[in-house]
Amino acid sequence: MSEVGTVFVGNKPVSSYVLAAVTQFTSGSKRVVLKARGRAISRAVDAAELVRRFLGGKVDYGNIKIGSEKVGEPGKERTVSTIEIELVKKE
Amino acid sequence: MSEVGTVFVGNKPVSSYVLAAVTQFTSGSKRVVLKARGRAISRAVDAAELVRRFLGGKVDYGNIKIGSEKVGEPGKERTVSTIEIELVKKE
Numbered sequence: 001m002s003e004v005g006t007v008f009v010g011n012k013p014v015s016s017y018v019l020a021a022v023t024q025f026t027s028g029s030k031r032v033v034l035k036a037r038g039r040a041i042s043r044a045v046d047a048a049e050l051v052r053r054f055l056g057g058k059v060d061y062g063n064i065k066i067g068s069e070k071v072g073e074p075g076k077e078r079t080v081s082t083i084e085i086e087l088v089k090k091e
Numbered sequence: 092m093s094e095v096g097t098v099f100v101g102n103k104p105v106s107s108y109v110l111a112a113v114t115q116f117t118s119g120s121k122r123v124v125l126k127a128r129g130r131a132i133s134r135a136v137d138a139a140e141l142v143r144r145f146l147g148g149k150v151d152y153g154n155i156k157i158g159s160e161k162v163g164e165p166g167k168e169r170t171v172s173t174i175e176i177e178l179v180k181k182e
Contacts, residue, residue: 042132045172049159064155066176068140081136085157 005029009036009044017047022054025089031062034085037069041083048085062086096120100127100135108138113145116180122153125176128160132174139176153177 005024009017021032032051036044052059065084070077096115100108112123123142127135143150156175161168 039130039133041136042130042172045132045157045174048157049170049172053159061157064157066136066139066152066155068144079140081133081140083136 003028003030005032007032007034007047009034009040009047011040011043014043014046014050017043018050018054021047021051021087025051025055025059025087030089032087034087035082037071037082038080041081044083044085048087051087058090059087060090062088094119094121096123098123098125098138100125100131100138102131102134105134105137105141108134109141109145112138112142112178116142116146116150116178121180123178125178126173128162128173129171132172135174135176139178142178149181150178151181153179 005021007017007020007024017034021034024032034044034048063086067082068079069082071080072078096112098108098111098115108125112125115123125135125139154175154177158173159170160173162171163169
């Protein structure tokens with residue numbers, strides 16, 4: 001398992017993303033980044049808070065990045081907001 | 092107008108929060124913090140990105156904080172995620 005894990009948050013129940021992140025931490029990752037776009041951003045924030053609660057304060061927030069990206073076919077593109085929430089295991 | 096403005100993001104159209112934040116900057120605030128809970132978190136991120144685009148790179152992200160708070164009547168409380176997105180005017 002790599003040092004930095006990534007979880008892409010979409011439309012599944014938030015528990016599936018919490019499980020994915022916790023699994024990456026327990027398998028040895030020191031950092032896990034939750035990535036989401038558009039309406040899934042709220043779910044990514046929920047997942048991050050649940051991971052912190054689940055791991056009982058052993059995980060802190062690292063860098064939180066907000067941005068935008070273009071989605072859709074050329075000529076019909078639209079801009080959607082993005083978030084990257086870095087969770088870091090405390091030493 | 093105080094140095095630090097605050098915009099609470101709820102269920103209105105995102106444009107109303109963009110306007111509120113831009114107005115605070117143009118009236119002299121150096122920092123504006125967008126605050127949101129639950130599903131409005133995605134809208135707050137959208138608003139922050141739109142403010143940055145609208146003000147043409149004159150505004151950067153400062154501190155972004157994620158947390159939780161309890162809502163609802165005593166005994167029927169539930170925990171909801173929160174976000175605070177600080178936008179800072181470049182000198």
